[in-house]
Amino acid sequence: MSLLEIEKLSLTIGDTPILRDVELAVAPGEVMGLVGESGSGKSITALTVMRLLPWAARASGRVVFDGIDILAASEDQMCALRGDDIGMVFQEPMTALNPVKTIGEQVAEGIRWHTRASRADAEDRARKMLDRVGLPAAQFPLSRYPHELSGGQRQRVVIAIACALKPKLLIADEPTTALDVVLQAQILDLLRDLVSENRMGLLLISHDLAVVTEMAERITILRHGEVMEAGDTARTLSEQLHPYTRQLAQASMHVPARARTNEVGQDNPMLQAKPLLQVESVTRDYPGRRKSLLKRAVPTRAVDDVSFSIDPGQSVALVGRSGCGKSTLARMVLALDGPTSGTIRFRGEVITDKSEAELKPARRDMQVVFQDPYGSFDPRQKVEKLVAEPLHVLDKRPTNAERREMVAKALHEVGLGPRDMDKYPHEFSGGQRQRLSIARAIITRPKLVVADEPVSALDVSIRAQILDLFAELNQKLGVAYLFITHDLTVARAITDQVMIMHAGKIVERGRTSAVLDHPQSEAAKALVAAAPDLHRAIARRLQEQG
Numbered sequence: 377m378s379l380l381e382i383e384k385l386s387l388t389i390g391d392t393p394i395l396r397d398v399e400l401a402v403a404p405g406e407v408m409g410l411v412g413e414s415g416s417g418k419s420i421t422a423l424t425v426m427r428l429l430p431w432a433a434r435a436s437g438r439v440v441f442d443g444i445d446i447l448a449a450s451e452d453q454m455c456a457l458r459g460d461d462i463g464m465v466f467q468e469p470m471t472a473l474n475p476v477k478t479i480g481e482q483v484a485e486g487i488r489w490h491t492r493a494s495r496a497d498a499e500d501r502a503r504k505m506l507d508r509v510g511l512p513a514a515q516f517p518l519s520r521y522p523h524e525l526s527g528g529q530r531q532r533v534v535i536a537i538a539c540a541l542k543p544k545l546l547i548a549d550e551p552t553t554a555l556d557v558v559l560q561a562q563i564l565d566l567l568r569d570l571v572s573e574n575r576m577g578l579l580l581i582s583h584d585l586a587v588v589t590e591m592a593e594r595i596t597i598l599r600h601g602e603v604m605e606a607g608d609t610a611r612t613l614s615e616q617l618h619p620y621t622r623q624l625a626q627a628s629m630h631v632p633a634r635a636r637t638n639e640v641g642q643d644n645p646m647l648q649a650k651p652l653l654q655v656e657s658v659t660r661d662y663p664g665r666r667k668s669l670l671k672r673a674v675p676t677r678a679v680d681d682v683s684f685s686i687d688p689g690q691s692v693a694l695v696g697r698s699g700c701g702k703s704t705l706a707r708m709v710l711a712l713d714g715p716t717s718g719t720i721r722f723r724g725e726v727i728t729d730k731s732e733a734e735l736k737p738a739r740r741d742m743q744v745v746f747q748d749p750y751g752s753f754d755p756r757q758k759v760e761k762l763v764a765e766p767l768h769v770l771d772k773r774p775t776n777a778e779r780r781e782m783v784a785k786a787l788h789e790v791g792l793g794p795r796d797m798d799k800y801p802h803e804f805s806g807g808q809r810q811r812l813s814i815a816r817a818i819i820t821r822p823k824l825v826v827a828d829e830p831v832s833a834l835d836v837s838i839r840a841q842i843l844d845l846f847a848e849l850n851q852k853l854g855v856a857y858l859f860i861t862h863d864l865t866v867a868r869a870i871t872d873q874v875m876i877m878h879a880g881k882i883v884e885r886g887r888t889s890a891v892l893d894h895p896q897s898e899a900a901k902a903l904v905a906a907a908p909d910l911h912r913a914i915a916r917r918l919q920e921q922g
Contacts, residue, residue, distance in 0.1 A: 377403070377404075378401040378402060378403050378440075379402055379403055379404045379406075379441065379442060379544060379545055379577040380400075380401060380402040380425065380439075380440070380441050380442075380545055380577060380579070381401045381438065381439075381440045382398060382399055382400050382401065382421070382425075382437070382438070382439050383399055383437055383438040383439075383440075384397045384398075384399060384436075384437040384438065385397070385398040385399070385421070385424065385435065385436075385437040385438070385439060386398075386435070386436050386437055387420065387424060387429075387433055387434065387435045387436075387601075388433070388434050389430055389432050389433050389434075390432050393601065394417055394420055394433075394601050395417050395420060395421060395424075395435075395601040395602075396600075396601050396602045397437070397602070397603075398417070398421060398437075398598070398601070398602070398603055399603060399606075400421075400596045400603070400606065402545065402577040402578070402579050403577060404544070404575040404576070404577055405571060405572070405575040405576070405577065406571075406577055406578070406593060406594070407567075407568075407571060407577075407578040407580055407591050407592040407593055407594075408577075408578070408579050408580065408592060408593075408594050408595070408596065409580050409581075409582065409588035409589075409591065409592030409594070409595040409596070409609055410422075410579060410580065410581045410582075410595075410596050410598065411581075411582060411583065411585065411588055411595060411596075411597055411598070411624065412583075412597055412598035412599055412604075412624075412835070413583075413599065413624075413807075413835040413836075413837055413838065414583070414805045414807025414808055414834060414835045414838055415805045415807070415808060416598040416599050416600060416601065416835075417598050417600070417601040417602075418549070418581045418598055419467065419549055419581065419805065421598070422464065422547045422549055422579065422581060424439060424446075424447075425439060425441065425446060425462070425545075425547060425579075426454075426458060426462060426464055426547065427446060427447075427449065427451075427454045435447055441457070441461075441462065441545065442461065442544060442545075444457070456490075459486040459489070459490060459537075459538075459541065459543075460486075460490040460541050460543065461543055461544045461545065462543055462544070462545045462546075462547065463537075463538035463539060463541070463543035463545070463546045463547070464538055464546070464547045464548075464549065465531075465534050465535050465538045465546070465547070465548040465549060465551040466534060466549055467549045467550040467553065468748060468749075468750055468751075469522075469527065469530035469531040469533065469534045470522065470527075470530060470748050470750075470751050471750055471751070472534050473522040473530060473533060473534065474522075475521065475522055475523060476521075477521075478518060478519050478520060478521055479506065479511075479516070479518060479520050479521070479522065479525070479533045480499055480502050480503070480506075480517075480518020480519060480520075481518075482533065482537060483502035483505055483506060483518075483533065483536050483537050483540055484498035484499050484501070484502040484518075485498075486537060486540055486541060487501050487502065487540055487541060490541055491541070499518060501540065502518065502536070502540065503518060505536045505539065505540045506518070506532075506533070506536050508536070508566060509532040509533075509535050509536045509539075509563065509566060510532055510559060510562055510563075511529060511532050511533065511536070516529070519665075525699075526698050526699045526703060527698070527703070527747050527748060527829070528555045528556060528559060528697075528698025528699065528862075529698060529699055531551070531552075531553070531555055532555075532559070532563070535548075535551060535563060535566075539566075539570060542570070542574050542576070543576060544574075544576060544577065545576065545577045545578075545579065546567070546570070546576055546577070546578050546579070547579045547581070548567065548578060548579070548580050548581065548582075549581045550581060550582055550583070551563065551567070551580070551582075552564065552582075552584075552587065553582075553832050555698055555862065556696065556697040556698045556862035556903070557862055557863070557864065557903055557906040557907045557908070558697055558902050558903060558906045559697060559698055560587070560862075560906065560908075561906040564587065564590065564591060567580075567591070568591070578591075580592055583807070583834065583835035583836055583839075584628075584836075584908065585613060585624060585625060585628045585836065585910050586628065586908035586909055586910040586912075586913050587908050588609065589609050589610060589613060589910060589913035589914055589917060590908060590913045592609045593608070593609060594606070594607065594608060594609060595607065595608075595609040595612050595613070597612070597618070597620065597621055597624070599620050604618050604620045604621065605617065605618040605620070605621050608921075609917060610913075610914050610917030610918045610921065611918075613625055613910070613914055614914050614918065623837060624836055624837065625910070627836040627837040627839070627840045628836045628910050629910060629911075650687075650724065651685040651686065651687055651721075652686055652687060652688045652690075652722070652723060652823060652824055652856050653685060653686040653709065653720075653721070653722055653824060653856070653858070654685045654719075654720070654721040654722075655682060655683055655684050655685070655705075655708075655709065655718070655719075655720050656683050656718055656719045656720070656721070657681055657682075657683055657717065657718040657719070658679060658681070658682045658683070658705070658708060658715045658717070658718030658719070658720060659677065659679055659680055659681055659682075659715060659716045659717045659718055660677070660678045660679040660701075660704055660705075660708060660713070660715050660716050661675040661676065661677050661678070661716045662675060662676045662678055663675055664676065677880055678701045678704040678880055679701045679704050679705050679708070679715070679880050680701075680879070680880035680881045681718075681881065682701075682705060682718075682877075682880075682881065682882055683718075683882075684875060684882065684885070686824070686856050686858060687856070688823065688854055688856055689850060689854040689855070689856055690856050690857075690872050690873065691846075691850060691856065691857040691859065691870055691871045691872050691873075692856075692857065692858055692859065692871055692872065692873045692874070692875065693859045693860075693861060693866070693867035693870075693871040693873070693874040693875065693888060694706075694858060694859065694860045694861070694874075694875050694877060695861060695862065695864065695867055695874055695875070695876055695877065695903060696862070696876060696877035696878055696899070696903075697862070697878070697899070697903070698862065700877045700878055700879060700880065701877055701879075701880040702828075702860045702877055703747070703828055703860065705860075705877070706744075706826050706828050706858065706860050708720060708728075709826055709858065710742065710744055710826055711727045711728070711730065711735055711738065714728060714729065715728060722738050722741075722742060722824070723738070723741065723823070725738070736769055739766075739769045740769040740770065740771075740820060740822070741820075741822050741823040741824065742822055742823065742824045742825075742826070743766060743816075743817040743818070743820060743822040743824075743825050743826070744817060744825070744826045744827070744828070745810075745813050745814050745817045745825065745826070745827040745828065745830040746813060746828055747828045747829040747832065747860075749801075749809035749810040749812065749813045750801060750809055752813055753801045753809070753812070753813070755800065755801050755802060756800075757800075758797065758798055758799065758800060759783075759787075759796055759797050759798070759799050759800070759801070759812060760779075760780065760783050760797040760798065762801070762812065762816060763783045763786055763787065763797075763812060763815050763816045763819060764779050764782070764783050764819065765816060766816060766817075766819055766820045767779060767782065767819065767820065769820065770820065780797070782819055783797055783815075783819065784797065786815040786816070786818060786819040787812075787815050789815065789818065789845055790811040790812075790814050790815045790818075790841075790842065790845065791811055791838060791841055791842075792808065792811055792812070792815070796812075807834045807835055807838055810830070810831070810832075810834055811834070811838065811842070814830060814842060814845075818845075818849060818855075821853055821855075822855065823854070823855065823856060824855070824856045824857070824858065825846075825855055825856075825857050825858075826857075826858045826860070827846075827857060827858065827859050827860065827861075828860045829860060829861055829862070829863075830842070830846075830859065830861075831843065831863070831866060832861070832862075832863065839866075843866065843869055843870050846870055847870060857870070857871070859871055862903075864892055864903060864904065864907045865907070867888055867892065868888060868889070868892060871888050872887070872888065873885065873886065873887060873888060874886065874887075874888040874891045874892065876891065876895075876897060876899050876900045876903070877899075878897070878899035883897045883899050883900070884896055884897040884899070884900050892904060
């Protein structure tokens with residue numbers, strides 16, 4: 377007997393068809409993988425089960441959870457189910473968390489609402505759940521707010537909220553996208569344990585085929601709102617009977633042309649020039665939390681005596697676990713945050729302690745792709761204005777027609793079209809929003825792009841296109857990159873050098889292939905050992921099945 381049954385589910389928003397006759401089922405204690413490209417209908421299928429659809433959405437077919445007809449259920453019935461019998465981990469943690477409530481309040485809130493537990497009991501259960509997802513109270517007290525956590529740490533809070541009441545069904549929409557590979561392995565182990573202990577059904581939505589293969593017994597592959605193929609995960613991905621399945625599998629193991637033909641740029645003559653970026657003995661301390669009117673806790677050292685340089689045209693990966701200081705270092709490189717000590721030079725000029733007016737020439741040649749695409753956009757502005765935002769730093773302001781042409785070209789380069797210029801960010805999927813942020817970063821043709829997890833939200837085929845785009849811009853324009861990532865496949869594919877960061881320090885550095893093939897530090901060894909591998913996952917699954 378299935379816990380969740382979806383039969384001939386079709387959905388339209390206005391006059392636009394989104395889903396067409398989707399069918400899938402999840403049994404108690406089973407993991408079902410739902411994969412497909414960005415915009416294929418994965419998330420809208422999950423939102424249909426939760427009945428969290430846009431106002432203009434119209435659904436038909438059958439969606440039955442534990443004997444309850446979801447499409448016919450009242451809002452009161454759905455409120456009783458959501459967060460209790462059905463939990464959901466959303467793709468973007470910052471949009472799923474309330475910025476004015478502490479993490480303890482947010483995890484305890486559902487426990488109190490559904491179980492009528494006292495505040496003390498709910499907080500105790502919240503503390504235990506946060507500890508289980510890797511946020512122990514000694515380091516992450518319940519009194520912390522979401523903005524005080526890294527992207528990966530926020531995602532762990534979202535998982536704790538979803539799992540706090542041991543739901544019968546957990547819908548996990550890209551649950552490990554923001555996590556480093558070591559923590560990803562821990563969270564996947566946690567989800568396996570919950571499935572096993574509580575016979576919880578898990579609908580795992582992901583663009584990472586290696587993760588799905590490791591986790592899911594069965595897989596359903598969506599494209600343009602239709603099921604292309606479904607069945608046993610390992611056999612489906614190894615046999616690749618459907619052309620689209622083959623396309624996804626090949627894109628998962630894609631290596632950009634630059635990496636294939638040029639040993640990731642080692643022969644680039646631009647690399648012999650003076651450094652484009654120099655970071656010298658940079659440290660960043662944050663004040664400790666206030667304990668009383670006159671007393672604070674010991675300051676937190678997020679970045680500890682870091683030095684490195686990037687040459688013109690060079691691509692460098694900064695790899696490390698969530699919370700190790702990667703994003704803090706990136707903010708200092710971008711002059712969005714100042715170091716406590718140390719110096720940062722860009723094109724030979726010191727950029728620390730400069731005013732915004734003095735930084736304008738540097739801003740022209742240095743752009744950024746943030747980890748959270750939705751949080752970096754004004755939701756009230758249309759795409760044309762958002763993508764054109766960096767153009768204000770140019771010496772000569774483009775005319776309206778020139779600006780529109782530049783935006784259209786940038787959108788085309790990231791796989792979007794001119795018609796997208798008149799849309800708002802909420803009209804795009806998570807992956808499409810990340811493409812918008814990349815278009816915004818490259819529109820000024822900068823000398824350096826700091827990319828903070830630039831492809832973590834993208835499906836495999838679009839990720840392959842974007843990595844090819846980064847490689848192409850490197851070859852044509854000499855754009856240098858600082859890639860901040862926890863995805864070792866991205867580091868291997870696109871970078872010349874890699875730096876391993878741990879607890880605020882650079883603990884290992886060198887040529888990417890040398891460091892990742894033969895890691896020396898414990899931090900690098902842990903990352904390499906935990907990295908998912910599609911070939912290995914399929915082989916293991918097939919061997920288990922005999």
